[in-house]
Amino acid sequence: MNQMLDDDLANVMRALGHPVRLSIMRILAEQKTDCCCMDVTQSLPLAQSTVSQHIKVLLDAGLVERHAKGTRNCYKLRADRLAEFGSAWSGLFNGLTTTESPVKELA
């Protein structure tokens, strides 16, 4: 399990630390089929260029991946990275963050 570096973690957090980008993640999560920039844009009250920039931030943070499909670019979440972040978060503060089954801390 590739341990997430601190800067990496901060990058992920910062990428998700914007309501619009959270929305984009949600949109991508809900879509069964791959969805392109235009689809995302139509779900948001923002210009295409703005959405594209937000997607780029998510790409750079490794939260999303792109693959070309004809004239359009399709995006989907990177489940591996999400899981990676999840476990990084769980181990962050000596298990202070877990709700159920509080992992016994070994001093």
Place this chain on the structure above:
Amino acid sequence: MNQMLDDDLANVMRALGHPVRLSIMRILAEQKTDCCCMDVTQSLPLAQSTVSQHIKVLLDAGLVERHAKGTRNCYKLRADRLAEFGSAWSGLFNGLTTTESPVKELA
């Protein structure tokens, strides 16, 4: 279980989306005794005013709480909020984020 609003979630993420603030959280997590601004400052290569500002961001995000102790202000993590965030994260993307025991999604 108080459902975390989207903006709240984004705020928390943004607050944690900075390496220095992550460090501060770590420092607070490791200290058994409450620790004050000065203690944190001595562990970081930053001016006291800068550290104070970062702490304020964490305070505003509800990740940290303050209580006065003589001439100094002591800080500690808010475990409740951390747990809250943990479960909010778990439920965010249809369980895509969980590593172990992928929660069965109910359509």
Place this chain on the structure above:
DNA sequence: ATCTTTTATCGCTGAATGCCGATGAACCAG
């Protein structure tokens, strides 16, 4: 009352961010 310690806040600067419209590249359809 005076001094010291600790901290929050102010004012400032440079850098980064968020947003937009416009433009050009890449690709498909006629």
Place this chain on the structure above:
DNA sequence: CTGGTTCATCGGCATTCAGCGATAAAAGAT
């Protein structure tokens, strides 16, 4: 080849952020 679609990128603008030193407030010590 021409034209339409989709998208990333550029330039520009206003706002926010990150960092600092200086300062004032609050509390303890003398």
